[in-house]
Amino acid sequence: MSQFLWYAMVGSGLFCIGLLGLILQRHLLRRILALNVMGIGVFLIYVALAKRAGLLPDPVPHAMILTGLVVSVSATALGLVLVERVQRLHGRPELPEDS
Amino acid sequence: MNLMVLLVLTPLLGAFCTFVLPRQSRLLGMAVALVLVSAALALAWQVSSSGPIRMVAGGWDVPLGIGLYADGWSALMICLSASVGLGTSLYSLGYFGSHANNHIDKSTSAGWWPLWLLLWAALNALFLSSDVFNLYVTLELMGLAAVALVALEAHAVAAALRYLLVGLLGSMFYLLGVGLLYGLYGTVDMAELSVNVQSEPAAWVAMALMTGGLLLKAALFPLHFWLPPAHANAPAPVSAVLSALVVKAAFYVLLRLWLGPFESLATQQVGQLLGVMGAGAVLWGSVQALLAPRLKLVVAYSTVAQLGYLFLLFPLLGSTEAGAIAWYGGIWLALSHGLAKAGLFMAAGTIMHAYGHDRVADLSGTGQRLPVTLFAIGLASVNLMGLPPSGAFVGKFLLLNAAFVSGQWWWALVLITGGVLAAAYSFRILLHAFRNQESGTSYHKPHPVMEWSSLAMAVGAILLGMFSAQPLELLMVGSTLGELTLTEVAP
Amino acid sequence: MTNPERLRPLTLILIVLLVTGVAGILLWALWSMQPVASGLSLQVREHLPVSGVNAEVTAILMNFRGYDTLLEMAVLLAALLGVWHLGPLQLPQADNHPDPILETLVRFLTPVIILVTGYVLWLGGHAVGGAFQAGALLAGAGVLLLMQPRVLVLRDHLVLRIMIVAGAALFTFVAGMVMFTGGTLLEYPKQYAGALILLIEAASTVSIGLILTLLFAGGAPRHGDKE
Numbered sequence: 001m002s003q004f005l006w007y008a009m010v011g012s013g014l015f016c017i018g019l020l021g022l023i024l025q026r027h028l029l030r031r032i033l034a035l036n037v038m039g040i041g042v043f044l045i046y047v048a049l050a051k052r053a054g055l056l057p058d059p060v061p062h063a064m065i066l067t068g069l070v071v072s073v074s075a076t077a078l079g080l081v082l083v084e085r086v087q088r089l090h091g092r093p094e095l096p097e098d099s
Numbered sequence: 100m101n102l103m104v105l106l107v108l109t110p111l112l113g114a115f116c117t118f119v120l121p122r123q124s125r126l127l128g129m130a131v132a133l134v135l136v137s138a139a140l141a142l143a144w145q146v147s148s149s150g151p152i153r154m155v156a157g158g159w160d161v162p163l164g165i166g167l168y169a170d171g172w173s174a175l176m177i178c179l180s181a182s183v184g185l186g187t188s189l190y191s192l193g194y195f196g197s198h199a200n201n202h203i204d205k206s207t208s209a210g211w212w213p214l215w216l217l218l219w220a221a222l223n224a225l226f227l228s229s230d231v232f233n234l235y236v237t238l239e240l241m242g243l244a245a246v247a248l249v250a251l252e253a254h255a256v257a258a259a260l261r262y263l264l265v266g267l268l269g270s271m272f273y274l275l276g277v278g279l280l281y282g283l284y285g286t287v288d289m290a291e292l293s294v295n296v297q298s299e300p301a302a303w304v305a306m307a308l309m310t311g312g313l314l315l316k317a318a319l320f321p322l323h324f325w326l327p328p329a330h331a332n333a334p335a336p337v338s339a340v341l342s343a344l345v346v347k348a349a350f351y352v353l354l355r356l357w358l359g360p361f362e363s364l365a366t367q368q369v370g371q372l373l374g375v376m377g378a379g380a381v382l383w384g385s386v387q388a389l390l391a392p393r394l395k396l397v398v399a400y401s402t403v404a405q406l407g408y409l410f411l412l413f414p415l416l417g418s419t420e421a422g423a424i425a426w427y428g429g430i431w432l433a434l435s436h437g438l439a440k441a442g443l444f445m446a447a448g449t450i451m452h453a454y455g456h457d458r459v460a461d462l463s464g465t466g467q468r469l470p471v472t473l474f475a476i477g478l479a480s481v482n483l484m485g486l487p488p489s490g491a492f493v494g495k496f497l498l499l500n501a502a503f504v505s506g507q508w509w510w511a512l513v514l515i516t517g518g519v520l521a522a523a524y525s526f527r528i529l530l531h532a533f534r535n536q537e538s539g540t541s542y543h544k545p546h547p548v549m550e551w552s553s554l555a556m557a558v559g560a561i562l563l564g565m566f567s568a569q570p571l572e573l574l575m576v577g578s579t580l581g582e583l584t585l586t587e588v589a590p
Numbered sequence: 591m592t593n594p595e596r597l598r599p600l601t602l603i604l605i606v607l608l609v610t611g612v613a614g615i616l617l618w619a620l621w622s623m624q625p626v627a628s629g630l631s632l633q634v635r636e637h638l639p640v641s642g643v644n645a646e647v648t649a650i651l652m653n654f655r656g657y658d659t660l661l662e663m664a665v666l667l668a669a670l671l672g673v674w675h676l677g678p679l680q681l682p683q684a685d686n687h688p689d690p691i692l693e694t695l696v697r698f699l700t701p702v703i704i705l706v707t708g709y710v711l712w713l714g715g716h717a718v719g720g721a722f723q724a725g726a727l728l729a730g731a732g733v734l735l736l737m738q739p740r741v742l743v744l745r746d747h748l749v750l751r752i753m754i755v756a757g758a759a760l761f762t763f764v765a766g767m768v769m770f771t772g773g774t775l776l777e778y779p780k781q782y783a784g785a786l787i788l789l790i791e792a793a794s795t796v797s798i799g800l801i802l803t804l805l806f807a808g809g810a811p812r813h814g815d816k817e
Contacts, residue, residue, distance in 0.1 A: 005620070005621065008617065008620040008621075009617060012613050012616045012617050012620065013613065015271075015275065015613070015616065016609050016610065016612055016613040016616075018271075019268075019609050019612065020605070020606065020609050022264070022268060023605055023609075024602070024605065028260065031264060032264075035264065035267050035268070035271070038268075038271045039271060042271055042274050042275045042278065045275065045278055045620070046278045048620070049278060049281065049282035049623075056631065057631075058630065058631040059631060059634055059646035059647050059650055060281070060630045060631070060634065060650060060655075061278070061281065062647050063647050063650035063651050063655060064232060064278075064281075066647070066651060066722060067236060067651075067658055067659065067662050068274060069722075070662050070665065070666060070722060071236070071239045071270075071662065071665050073802070073805075074243060074665050074666050074668070074669035074670075074805075075239070075243060075263065075267055075669065077669050077670075077673060077805035077806075078243060078246065078247065078263065078669045078672045078673055079260065079263050079264070079267075080808075081672075081673045081676050081677075081808050081809070082246075082250060082256055082259055082260040082263065082676070083260065084808070085250075085256040085676055085677070086256050086257050086260055089253075089254070089256055089257070090257060095257055095260065095261055096257055101769065103775075104766060104769065104774075104775045108762055108765065108766045108775075111660075111664060111758070111762050112759070112762055112763070114664070114667070115667075115755040115758060115759045115762070118667075118671070118751060118754070118755055119748065119751045119752055119755060154774055154775070155774070156656070156657040156774065156775045156776045156777075157653060157654055157655075157656055157657070157774070157775070157776045157777055158773050158774050158776075158777030159637065159654055162630060162633075163630060163633045163634065163637065163654050164654055164655070165655055165657045165658060167775075207675070209675070210671060210674070210675035213667075213671055214668065214671050214672070214675075217664055217667065217668050217671075220664065221661075221664075224661060232655075232658065233657065233658055233661075236658050236661045236662055236665070237661060239665055240661055240664055240665045240668060243665055243668045243669055243672065244668045244671075244672075246672065247668055247669070247671055247672025247675070250672060250675070250676060251675055256676075275616075279619060279620075279623070282623055283623060285630060286630070299622065300618060300619050300622045301619040301620065301622055301623045303619075304615055304616060304618075304619035305619075
């Protein structure tokens, strides 16, 4: 199994584990964590795509990952503060009338 | 070329300045709005006289650099964002003004300008971008700014958080799709991708992922569940921008991808599926609008329904005879809906500001106290119903025409039913609002700019119907679907 | 997992199967992609000498695809604005049990972190490094300082606000201004590219560090006098 395929598998696995967590979990903190796991899965797939067949790695996906990371951090920060406010307003760290 | 840069950098700088100098934010904000409106008109003029404009940021060649592209369609979307932007900015002067109602505290009004200008920058950047990864970044900026704006209203935090989670889910799907495309073809430029994409498994998966992500962001039934609470509970100017522009942006990206990189993958089956979901949106959204107890909730569900119409475009685009007609119709619907919905949300906000609530059953007396607002609601409803002479009538007419010409007559049923249902929920509101005042309910007189800006938006939607010739010509510039000869479809 | 009990077992199984299906399809697509495509690495390497820096990722972030980075700085600001207007910041309060380990750690680490920040910022010019990495390090120092009550006092005044927007504003300003030297958006004049990039990155490091620290603090700082 090539290196590319290993990374791709792990990335896909993380993506789907995160997706499951986002759909199934109701505690908001876990949902945000699940989103982060999905993000890491996507980034791993990018890393896998960047290095194939033993050449020097392609720097463009790496730069894209950096951008994605910053976006992910920003969104997570906003999400966490929103979770805290939801808890304060509704009493529980879950979305009201939840899916 | 300079205009495109101006359209993106000005609101960014404006956001920074309004954050650093909050006392001058209204002055700075309105200045930015005026600059953007002028730039938008200038761009429309430039595109219509010299054709589509292309540039690459950084002076490198695509795909190393990031490409920007303005054809007639982008120019029109920029004009839409400029007009809705100007209207909303004016409206916000009254909404967040010094004699604002009690539940808008200083923190909310301080937060409005920097975030709104960042959102505007994102919208402009999105409409001008020709690079799928750049589109991801603009979608994220747009989404985060939108969530932050919704959260300015203290009771909307849950809705804002749901919006954030759904938006991020969509973004993850989209980003993964972009990665697959880059891995396959070594480029993220839309023009290059349009040439290179072939029917292979990874390309199909990329299309599915990106489409799914964008459908979440565009709130297409049944992925619409996040929209009504977010749009109904946000501050009124925020709701106006969200319904008029933000959801349209996701639709715009999807349509660009459909007509560009994914053209070879855009099968009739996928088109019909999107059309069916659109039909579901029209029916479900309209029924919910009929039942909703609060005015802003009615308007939010109406957005869900009207977005459904836009997705009827996808199956119709597949037909060779009717594709162009459908496209022009769909874009026309999008533009006029943007203006009308902005006006409607602003009007709802004015009512909320005046009465302290927006329960439909208790709207009596609006005709006497807020006649301008009521007129705005009336005009906007004309547009929602698709009656002449509104812009939506032109759009619907073209779509109906396309449905019959292509033999897919079932979409015509959806369009007509949707119109009837829209009439039902619009009349419900108007009926209550036209009743005369019963007993004294508390009433704050709203600032006139709030009433007049909502009316201006609704009037704009009507003007789009009355003066459709020139903008339609602009739309044809750079269009890949060929020209629309108006003689074919003259009403 | 405690929560999924609410769902009927059938729905749960259905969702798990669906998502597993997604994983399978994704893997199949990736497996079918194995033949190597070269991507843009050749073009990056070709244009690296004129980009102003010697590191590929930095060149992409700050030059070739700098427009994306510019928008990304705006994303950071948008997140901060959102958090800022959700309420006042929330920090650990001073109590009667000061933690000597934490105090020593902070006292020792903070200057080291600041030094390393500067190093990583400069390193971006010719190896892996740059504004974001340095900014994140600086934020680490900021978070450490915030853990100790009353050591780092953040007050909302003009200087703070300017520092927050400095990186993005400078980037935007330069991006537009270089058009007056005959180029297009973000086209640095070749001989000044390296210097401009370093300048923008330096301002951005401060901004990013400050923004991330404030995001950790979770709210708006109290009003203060001008410094």
